[in-house]
Amino acid sequence: MKDSTESLNFIEHIIEEDLANGFPKEKLRFRFPPEPNGYLHIGHAASICLNFGLGEKYQAPVNLRFDDTNPAKEEQEYVDAIKRDIAWLGFTWAEERYSSDYFQQLYDWAVQLIREGKAYVDEQTSEEIAAQKGTPTSVGTPSPFRNRPIEESLDLFERMKNGEFPAGSYLLRAKIDMASPNMHMRDPILYRIINKAHHRTGSKWCIYPMYDWAHGQSDYVEQVSHSLCTLEFKAHRELYDWYLDQIYDSSLLRPKQREFARRNLSFTVMSKRKLLELVQKKIVNGWDDPRMPTISGLRRRGYTPSAIRNFSEIAGISKRDNVTEVSLLEYCIREDLNQTATRVMGVLNPVKLVITNYPIDQTETLYLENNPEDPNSGTHEVPFSRELYIEREDFKEDGGKKFFRLSIGNEVRLKSAYIIKAESVLKDEQGEIIEIQATYDPDSKSGSGSEASQRKVKGTLHWVSISHAVKAEVREYDRLFLDESPDSHEDKNFLDFINPDSLKIIKEAYLEPYLSHATMDEKFQFQRLGYFTLDPDSQPGHLVFNKTVGLKDTWAKQNTETTVQPKPQSTVPQQPKRKALNEIQQISKKLTNLSGEKLENAIQSIQELAKEVSYDELEPLFNTAAKKVGTRIGVTLALGVMLKKGQQRNETMEAFIQSGLNDENEILRSAAEELT
RNA sequence: UGGUCCAUGGUGUAACUGGCAACACGUCUGAUUUUGGUUCAGAAGAGUCCAGGUUCGAGCCCUGGUGGACCAACCA
Numbered sequence: 001m002k003d004s005t006e007s008l009n010f011i012e013h014i015i016e017e018d019l020a021n022g023f024p025k026e027k028l029r030f031r032f033p034p035e036p037n038g039y040l041h042i043g044h045a046a047s048i049c050l051n052f053g054l055g056e057k058y059q060a061p062v063n064l065r066f067d068d069t070n071p072a073k074e075e076q077e078y079v080d081a082i083k084r085d086i087a088w089l090g091f092t093w094a095e096e097r098y099s100s101d102y103f104q105q106l107y108d109w110a111v112q113l114i115r116e117g118k119a120y121v122d123e124q125t126s127e128e129i130a131a132q133k134g135t136p137t138s139v140g141t142p143s144p145f146r147n148r149p150i151e152e153s154l155d156l157f158e159r160m161k162n163g164e165f166p167a168g169s170y171l172l173r174a175k176i177d178m179a180s181p182n183m184h185m186r187d188p189i190l191y192r193i194i195n196k197a198h199h200r201t202g203s204k205w206c207i208y209p210m211y212d213w214a215h216g217q218s219d220y221v222e223q224v225s226h227s228l229c230t231l232e233f234k235a236h237r238e239l240y241d242w243y244l245d246q247i248y249d250s251s252l253l254r255p256k257q258r259e260f261a262r263r264n265l266s267f268t269v270m271s272k273r274k275l276l277e278l279v280q281k282k283i284v285n286g287w288d289d290p291r292m293p294t295i296s297g298l299r300r301r302g303y304t305p306s307a308i309r310n311f312s313e314i315a316g317i318s319k320r321d322n323v324t325e326v327s328l329l330e331y332c333i334r335e336d337l338n339q340t341a342t343r344v345m346g347v348l349n350p351v352k353l354v355i356t357n358y359p360i361d362q363t364e365t366l367y368l369e370n371n372p373e374d375p376n377s378g379t380h381e382v383p384f385s386r387e388l389y390i391e392r393e394d395f396k397e398d399g400g401k402k403f404f405r406l407s408i409g410n411e412v413r414l415k416s417a418y419i420i421k422a423e424s425v426l427k428d429e430q431g432e433i434i435e436i437q438a439t440y441d442p443d444s445k446s447g448s449g450s451e452a453s454q455r456k457v458k459g460t461l462h463w464v465s466i467s468h469a470v471k472a473e474v475r476e477y478d479r480l481f482l483d484e485s486p487d488s489h490e491d492k493n494f495l496d497f498i499n500p501d502s503l504k505i506i507k508e509a510y511l512e513p514y515l516s517h518a519t520m521d522e523k524f525q526f527q528r529l530g531y532f533t534l535d536p537d538s539q540p541g542h543l544v545f546n547k548t549v550g551l552k553d554t555w556a557k558q559n560t561e562t563t564v565q566p567k568p569q570s571t572v573p574q575q576p577k578r579k580a581l582n583e584i585q586q587i588s589k590k591l592t593n594l595s596g597e598k599l600e601n602a603i604q605s606i607q608e609l610a611k612e613v614s615y616d617e618l619e620p621l622f623n624t625a626a627k628k629v630g631t632r633i634g635v636t637l638a639l640g641v642m643l644k645k646g647q648q649r650n651e652t653m654e655a656f657i658q659s660g661l662n663d664e665n666e667i668l669r670s671a672a673e674e675l676t
Numbered sequence: 677u678g679g680u681c682c683a684u685g686g687u688g689u690a691a692c693u694g695g696c697a698a699c700a701c702g703u704c705u706g707a708u709u710u711u712g713g714u715u716c717a718g719a720a721g722a723g724u725c726c727a728g729g730u731u732c733g734a735g736c737c738c739u740g741g742u743g744g745a746c747c748a749a750c751c752a
Contacts, residue, residue, distance in 0.1 A: 130749085137678040235681095
């Protein structure tokens, strides 16, 4: 439950303000309006969580409306997938609507517009119309058909509807303002002819309304109070309002459009077009490939609805362009799964371990805690025997001091089993270890309470009994792109940044037998490795697990940091250079807080940057207020560089230097002295 | 050569009518731990893009810059 002290996002502020101004709470209504032309992704989840979240917060209905005004792109498959995803996220829509439900009403309103002289039928080519539209910096010119008699437009529009004309031959346009600074107001298109079957209306219509004409009017029909969309529609708002003005009846609610920034995630792309490209070029295996940022991909990967909803909540909503780090998403899924996932053991990269003093044919049943976070979660059985697999990385002949795992002569615990000590190894001709021989302490059994069982050892390993193990395929995923923001490079295509190693398939992993009964909706933690879930590719007798996300691994991090040298070279290009003077100002401002080496560095970079600044640029800053000492130091330093380069001295300059000499600040004084 | 929007630690967001810049992720310590996980305790990291103004007081208001995003599909 949210309490009143919780901070609001800017949309909630708008709503609170409307409420405070007398807007009745029971008239609040929202909608989520996807076009069924692709699958939903994590960015849509932000919008879904925003709209449905507001619905929950204010007890207001939220419609699911499919914006299906372009039969060339839309398909029933997408409608079904979208509904599945929203329902899976745990939201319930008040009503399922379609823009196509309103085609007749939209048509009637369009006829009304023509009658009032506010719309006309145009018959130019798209090139001609585009040319007349002008540019953002120059006005457009009117269509020669702009003043077509009303009766003629009425007649042509009806015949358009009746299918008398081929696609592209006629259009209905609103008559607004060809000189508007807003391109969307320059006689926008209301209707175009498309001879294609619609997934719901079939061949009933051959003229289809454009987004702008359909969207606001649909909001109005459904009496949506706050129509929330992403920032790129900001420029459409004027048109949204203009269209509403034409049909608005003051006894009804008037919707308002407000815009928020779309959510971007690092190391992936978030546009349907680009995701479709990944699918079509078979870079991924479909929309629900676990590497995709789609809802269905995340679901298959093992993400939970609550993790995604929590992510949306934590990431928040604003109007700023953003790239949210994936680590936040990963945090959300770990936090959820840590509470709920059943702990099991599986070995992905096996090496054989033989316990030489364990009876040859003996098998023991041990018990593994299902979830230490939940004392009531119980235990499950796990068989133990003489020959085991452990992880190859968990053994080193001579591990060194910081290696907490198994090495010759050292003891570790086998999780939920015994303490063992490695004695020797067997190697093949290549020198690869093929078997580790160890002895166990029979008194050290987990949970036995014996003194030996209480003994502290350096580490604990997961393991699996070879003769009881279940074989399975395991798929591990890495980020799909090597660049943090693959589609933000003007000179490069996002596909140039594809990570060639984003999918790693382990054909034969060995899992404890408990997992042979795993079901699709169970979540597991393979202890010490990460979270895993069953993939739909699984067949009876052939299990396939997806790795959702690894556990935090400070050991691996330490290792990569010491072995791998400083990052190869960031693929992120240099930030577009801020102007040198601007940068000097920014560094300068902080100067008074610095000392020692940091101060030296700052001074040096200012002097470096000063080489790119002209005196004329610098002079206005001599007026900087006396209290802004940092900036004045920076300016003084920059001036010094210029004087050295042979800049002529003048009175303004001398006055500025003099004021520096008299300042309280020591750094400023000494900088000024340098110039005398 | 236009219009609109945006600018707060590395990242994402807060900061109500101007009043000690907060939270989360990430990073780094230490403790606990039969997961190098979890948990717990703590630390570092921004003075709010720049300048000027109003004010006792500015992240917030005003003016002027700078930088970024969006806008010219018979797409949504």
